[in-house]
Amino acid sequence: MRMNFDAPKPEIMVLHGKNITYQKVVDNVLNGIEEEGIPFLVVEMEEADPVELAFRGAELSNLGVGIGITEKEVVLHFIKLKEDQPIFRIPAYSDDTTLRAIGSNAARLVKRMPFKNLDNTELS
Amino acid sequence: MIIAGIDIGNASTETALARYVDGKPEFLASGIVNTTGMKGTRQNIHGVFASLKQALEKAGLAVENVDLIRINEAAPVIGDVAMETITETIITESTMIGHNPSTPGGLGIGVGVTVDIREVNSCDKGASVIVIIPKEVDFDASSQIINHAVKNGIFVNGAIVQRDDGVLINNRVDKKIPIVDEVSLIDKVPMNMRAAIEVAAPGAVVEQLSNPYGIATVFDLTSDETKQVVPVSRALIGNRSAVIIKTPAGDVKERKIPAGKIIIQGTNKKAEINVDDGAEKIMEAIRSVAPIEDIKGEAGTNAGGMLEKVRQVMSNLTEQLPSAIKIQDLLAVDTFVPQTVKGGMANEFSMENAVGIAAMVKADKLQMNMIAHELETELGVKVEVGGVEADMAIRGALTTPGSDKPLAIIDMGAGSTDAAIINKAGEIKSIHLAGAGNMVTLLIASELGYEDMGLAEDIKKYPLAKVESLFHIRHEDGTVQFFDKPLDPTAFARVVILTPNGMMPIPGNVSLERIRTIRRDAKTKVFVTNAIRSLERVSPTGNVRDIEFVTLVGGSALDFEIPQLVTDVLSKHSIVAGRANIRGIEGPRNAVATGLVLAYEEGV
Numbered sequence: 001m002r003m004n005f006d007a008p009k010p011e012i013m014v015l016h017g018k019n020i021t022y023q024k025v026v027d028n029v030l031n032g033i034e035e036e037g038i039p040f041l042v043v044e045m046e047e048a049d050p051v052e053l054a055f056r057g058a059e060l061s062n063l064g065v066g067i068g069i070t071e072k073e074v075v076l077h078f079i080k081l082k083e084d085q086p087i088f089r090i091p092a093y094s095d096d097t098t099l100r101a102i103g104s105n106a107a108r109l110v111k112r113m114p115f116k117n118l119d120n121t122e123l124s
Numbered sequence: 125m126i127i128a129g130i131d132i133g134n135a136s137t138e139t140a141l142a143r144y145v146d147g148k149p150e151f152l153a154s155g156i157v158n159t160t161g162m163k164g165t166r167q168n169i170h171g172v173f174a175s176l177k178q179a180l181e182k183a184g185l186a187v188e189n190v191d192l193i194r195i196n197e198a199a200p201v202i203g204d205v206a207m208e209t210i211t212e213t214i215i216t217e218s219t220m221i222g223h224n225p226s227t228p229g230g231l232g233i234g235v236g237v238t239v240d241i242r243e244v245n246s247c248d249k250g251a252s253v254i255v256i257i258p259k260e261v262d263f264d265a266s267s268q269i270i271n272h273a274v275k276n277g278i279f280v281n282g283a284i285v286q287r288d289d290g291v292l293i294n295n296r297v298d299k300k301i302p303i304v305d306e307v308s309l310i311d312k313v314p315m316n317m318r319a320a321i322e323v324a325a326p327g328a329v330v331e332q333l334s335n336p337y338g339i340a341t342v343f344d345l346t347s348d349e350t351k352q353v354v355p356v357s358r359a360l361i362g363n364r365s366a367v368i369i370k371t372p373a374g375d376v377k378e379r380k381i382p383a384g385k386i387i388i389q390g391t392n393k394k395a396e397i398n399v400d401d402g403a404e405k406i407m408e409a410i411r412s413v414a415p416i417e418d419i420k421g422e423a424g425t426n427a428g429g430m431l432e433k434v435r436q437v438m439s440n441l442t443e444q445l446p447s448a449i450k451i452q453d454l455l456a457v458d459t460f461v462p463q464t465v466k467g468g469m470a471n472e473f474s475m476e477n478a479v480g481i482a483a484m485v486k487a488d489k490l491q492m493n494m495i496a497h498e499l500e501t502e503l504g505v506k507v508e509v510g511g512v513e514a515d516m517a518i519r520g521a522l523t524t525p526g527s528d529k530p531l532a533i534i535d536m537g538a539g540s541t542d543a544a545i546i547n548k549a550g551e552i553k554s555i556h557l558a559g560a561g562n563m564v565t566l567l568i569a570s571e572l573g574y575e576d577m578g579l580a581e582d583i584k585k586y587p588l589a590k591v592e593s594l595f596h597i598r599h600e601d602g603t604v605q606f607f608d609k610p611l612d613p614t615a616f617a618r619v620v621i622l623t624p625n626g627m628m629p630i631p632g633n634v635s636l637e638r639i640r641t642i643r644r645d646a647k648t649k650v651f652v653t654n655a656i657r658s659l660e661r662v663s664p665t666g667n668v669r670d671i672e673f674v675t676l677v678g679g680s681a682l683d684f685e686i687p688q689l690v691t692d693v694l695s696k697h698s699i700v701a702g703r704a705n706i707r708g709i710e711g712p713r714n715a716v717a718t719g720l721v722l723a724y725e726e727g728v
Contacts, residue, residue: 031263035227035291078594080610087594087613112592112617113226114633 012040012106013057016069017047025092025099026069032103038063038110050075055083063110067103074099076106090118125191126152128179129510129720130172132196132495134163134539135561135679137171139179140520140717141190149721151707154714155179162441163539164491169498187503194510194720195499197492207570208383208399208426209461209478228365229294229303233322233332234282235342238315238369241266241283249277254319256284258310263289267296274299282321284367286310304365318343319369326364333368334360343370359465359474383479384425386454388413399427399479403456406479407653410454414661419451419483430481438485453484455559457649462573473573480567482650484540484558514544514554516719521675522546523718524704532662532671533704534655534690535715536680538562541651543658545671555661559650561680567646572634582621582628583643587684589622590636591615597627600640647686648693655690659699668697675704681712 012033016026026042033040043060047053050068054077057066064079070092077086087109090102101116108115127149129140139155155178161167172195180186236252244255253273257266270280270293283293283303290305302323307313320342322330332338336357340350353368360366383399386406390413397409410416421428431451439446457480462473492509500507510516514535521533529550535542538561544554561584569580589597594610597620611627619636620627630639659668674694676687687703694701704712 031292034295035288037227037291080595085610087610108617114617115613 008062009039009041010062010110012038012063012065012067012110013061014040014042014067014069015045015047015053015057015060016042017053017071018044020044020071022069022071022092025074028096028099029067029069029074029103029106032100032105033107034103035100036104036107036111036113038107040106050089051077051084051086054086065106065109067106074102076102076109078109088115088118094118126185126189127721127724128176128190128193129516129717130175130193130195131513131516131714131716131720132163132168132172133159133679133716134537135159137168137175138714138717139175140714140721141179141183141185142721144724147725149725151718151721152185153179153182154710154717155182156713164495165441166495166498168495169502172495172499187505190503190505192724193499193503193505193507194724195492195496195507196513196516196716196720197509197511207459207461207478207480207566208430209463209476224363225288225290225304225306225365227288227291228305228323229283229285229290229292230301230323231325232300232302233320233342234302235318235320236279236281238284238313238317238319240315241269244269244273244278244280245276247273247278250279252279252281254282254284254321255280256310256313256315257286257289257293259286263287263292263296267293270297270299270301282319284310284313284319284321302365304367307367314369314371317369317371319367321365321367323365329362329364330360330366333357333366334363339368342368384427385422386427386431387420387422388416388454389418389420391415391417402477403458403479406454406456410456411657416452417450419454431483434483434485449485451483452486453556453558455482455557455563455650455654456480457482457559457563457567457653459567459571459649461570478570480563480570482559482563484556486556510720511723512554513716514542514556515552516723517542517677517715518544518546518552518554519719519722520706520715520717521677521704521719523707523722524675525708527673527675527704530672532659532674533715534658534674534676534701535678536560536651536654536676536686536690537678538680541654541658542678543655543662545662545664547664553662553664555658557654557658557661559654560678563650564646564680567649568643571642571646572632572639579630582623583630583639584646585683586621586623588630588636588639589620589627591618591620591627591629600636644685644689647683648689651680651686651690652693655694656697659694668694668699671699674699674701675712676701677704677706677712677715679713687712 050070050073053068054066054075058064058077058079066077068075072092074090075086076088105115125144127142131138137157137159141152142149155175157171157174160171236254239253241255241257273280282301284307285305288306290303302321322333324330334357336350336354339353385396385398388395393413395409395413397406421431435446435449438449459478459480460475461478463476464473496507496509517535518533530547532545541557541560546552565580565584568583574580587600589599591597596606598604615627615629618629620629663670680686681703691701706714706718
């Protein structure tokens, strides 16, 4: 059998609205994913609900992991969960470390590593 | 008439309720509650009430119906446990960072002089440096500085980072360098010193810096100096990333702490043994001296302090003078304790050798008489103190279907392990030994470095599993269990304890296999050792092999693996051993309480 080389790359999908004013939030989340070493793709979408964005991302992602970011919230979703029950949701005004941590957790979901606590401490 | 046998144990208080008809007991109900207070003290009475009440309710009776209560002569044995570290590692003038950040950056080995990243551009052209990046400098700024310095002809050969930024920096620098991140105490890193950094590929471990000659190569060491770095290289074995900084007076030592002597006074012999000789030597000495009259520690040493503490606790409990308290048995177990390395920079710890000790004190019989007396006045029922615990236990154990005299029992409780043997003629010989369930808990807690005894207790009692996805777990034996609701994210990818109240995630990063090994080893070290030791002491010939049948009773016999561990080892001595089933219904519980009722007809 021939391998299908056109299969989509394994990536975490990060979805956010158009013409955003919260690039800093997005960057922090992306840094979290990058530090854990998992590829990601950022897509802009006309959509206001962060949970829907995140779930849409999970559907698009080959890894089943999506992050939705709006002005108000950052949401981490997984394809196998119910649409209205994401794993984590934090406010967009969270500090840099927490925003990075939710990015790390998206990657850790893929890597099957224990999550970082979103109050910025490892469970210990 | 109605008789209640009540057994006050270290952990639980059990009741057996029976009606005597024509001199034959007919058992009505049982009760079990947690023992209140330390065994053999006044506080026990609350537990006795609760346990009795439970049994009475099941039988549909009231306290007034009871004609006689028999409590055990909690003769013995109040056990206490202690732990003493006998080695420690000290780094003077900080020389190494050996830790495992989950995501270090870059790859390879780099050598240079340590410089704060904010001052790197004032270095001479052509200089080899290792940059130190404190948390004030973020990854964007630091990668720009590094790229700029490299362009100016400064050889930046590695980086030590305080934040979790290793991969981010690595992705932004033009020249690939090893980067160690998450170094919490970065301000302790000395500046202007020669340092070496090594980061291994994912799945690999550092090779150069975990090899004494590798360190010698990097730092041009003489043979004498190479000898000194052996503890450093040893501490770095198995890490994915490591840093060594050479300071002029730098030194790492592994040192033995003088723990002092234990003096064992037997009836005929006396032995002195150093605690740092290890558990095996101590146990050998105890065996050679038996029967023991008292065990003391050398005054002014850790060993002395440890044993005197036990004596003090017992003296407070029994209201006797410390000098009147005799330690009658001791179980020493070799173990190891993770201890923070003194002088380390990233909270490195090393496994230090330690000796765990369980001591057993023979308490005063009067205490039980006092409890009996108080019960009698409060309940208005006649209360008497029955025979020795182990004798009662063997009577209870004989109600196990398929058992007969001669029979030996091992009563594995929380505070002590007791053994008794009954021969064809009905003569009973018994022994109490130090070390049981509580000792296992202590060993698990110390080897995993937990302060929390409750957590160690749960690890001891329940099996483990690994949460492999948000929907399934893999049990210790490899079987997979699925759930239709997503599991709690805090348990994701962690090792969990399967308690009856649900999954409890274990903090830290210890693998399931390791926790399982520690748990099973602790149980083996205590219960298997004590099973053999106790049977040797009650065997008519002094040889374990001359005992044919053994039943296991007591709370620890309920454990999901202790009976198997003991059965397995005893079968090698051709002994049939297994968990008792008291009265065919109680399992290994209620042996003493049942025995107390049965002993009534014999007038013991």
